[in-house]
Amino acid sequence: MRPIYFFWIVFAISLYWIGYLYQDFLMNLLIAGLLCVATFWLKDFFDRYVKLNVLSSFLCVGVLLAFLIVPLYFVGHKSLKFILDLDMETFSFFLEKSKTSVSRALEYFPALSSSVDKILSNISAESIMTYIVKFGSYIGKYSLNFVKDAGFILVFLFFFFYYGRKIYNYMLGLLPFEISQSRSVFAEINGVLRVVFLTSIINVILQGFAFGAVIIWFGYDGFLLGILYGLASLIPIVGGALIWIPIAGYEVYVGNIATAIFIALYSLIFIGFVIDNLIKPVIIAFIKQRILKTPLQINEILIFFSILAGLSTFGFWGIVVGPTITAFFIALLRLYQNHFSDKQDW
Structure with a gap:
């Protein structure tokens, strides 16, 4: 067997196992790499004024993080304040009034009225708050996954910024093109x-x-x-x-x-x-x-x-x-x- 054939066989096997080993991080790596490519002009900008590569890389990640964290923090703060200030008596009165309005509107549609009334009878301020708490637990669960993935993306993004030019030059030399x-x-x-x-x-x-x-x-x-x-x-x-x-x-x-x-x-x-x-x-x-x-x-x-x-x-x-x-x-x-x-x- 020619050495080059043996090399490609071994390379294909090792590539499979590398993909299998890092499969949980491949999407995070891909997203971080694409974000780095899309925003590397930020790195060029900071490198003009900051001579330390590690500091300019941190600044790039910080700027991108601010675009995500600041709006989400503002929305989360306002939402939490709204929930804490919510008056259950007012909310219950609003809900009952809404149910009455819906029931009156459905009087013109007798076929729907009975089934909708059954649904409305099961709706209350307490049931809605229970649903919100349950829904919030699901949101919290998926938020943890999102935060975990975002954390890995930020770490990978930093290293892509830090080693970006070296990776780029390495890829230029690795590809079988001019x-x-x-x-x-x-x-x-x-x-x-x-x-x-x-x-x-x-x-x-x-x-x-x-x-x-x-x-x-x-x-x-x-x-x-x-x-x-x-x-x-x-x-x-x-x-x-x-x-x-x-x-x-x-x-x-x-x-x-x-x-x-x-x-x-x-x-x-x-x-x-x-x-x-x-x-x-x-x-x-x-x-x-x-x-x-x-x-x-x-x-x-x-x-x-x-x-x-x-x-x-x-x-x-x-x-x-x-x-x-x-x-x-x-x-x-x-x-x-x-x-x-x-x-x-x-």
């Missing part, structure tokens, strides 16, 4: 991830501001609901509906039908359609053309749909995974076209 070819592939992926990262941040801020600036005129906490709406916009499929539907429902309950219709239409048409589907591709095109130094050859509409595909397939982290897979595939096609294909003009 250095210029490898650089073009990495530059394409890096550019797409930067576009996606900046677009996601701008989209969250834009949607949150658009909702908060309007909802404040109806007597709500525009700052809190704006943050909640912006964070909810990152959730696949449902997005900001988690915020505006309960508010519109409450406005219907208190009799402000026009206000409820306005909030629903404003959220669906202006925020959900105009901002998310029309303005977002424009933002992608602007960032691609004006902010990136390296021009990308991937259409902004394709980047937009790769984000949607990533969200539907991988959930929240599909924001970065989907565009990465798309950019890598297209970069390989372009590499083949330019350097390995006999037909250079197709």
Whole structure:
């Protein structure tokens, strides 16, 4: 057996066992690596003013962590304060009044009235609080997993920042391509991830501001609901509906039908359609053309749909995974076209 064949057999076996050994950390490593690629410009910025590599790496992780921790802390603090200040008698009165209103509305639908009345009879302030406590325990359980994964991602992210340039140079030498070819592939992926990262941040801020600036005129906490709406916009499929539907429902309950219709239409048409589907591709095109130094050859509409595909397939982290897979595939096609294909003009 030729040594090279034996090497590839042994390498494939060792690669399998490496994947099996670190399977619980592979997604965290992937997310940390992609975040590092998307935000390595932060490292370049801090390196201009901070000479210690370890300090600049910590600063990069701290800045990214602040984007996540500060809004969540504010929302958690406000939510906890609301629960602690909740008057059970007022809540019980509100609930009973709501049940009475629903029962009266269903008098026009006799077929539904009996079944709905049975459901309403089992609903009380105590049962809802019990459900909230039980739901909170589930949230706490999954929050622990999220915190654990986020902790590993932050640790891996720090090391990727710290050793980023060495890893990049090592990968350039490891790949069986010319250095210029490898650089073009990495530059394409890096550019797409930067576009996606900046677009996601701008989209969250834009949607949150658009909702908060309007909802404040109806007597709500525009700052809190704006943050909640912006964070909810990152959730696949449902997005900001988690915020505006309960508010519109409450406005219907208190009799402000026009206000409820306005909030629903404003959220669906202006925020959900105009901002998310029309303005977002424009933002992608602007960032691609004006902010990136390296021009990308991937259409902004394709980047937009790769984000949607990533969200539907991988959930929240599909924001970065989907565009990465798309950019890598297209970069390989372009590499083949330019350097390995006999037909250079197709």
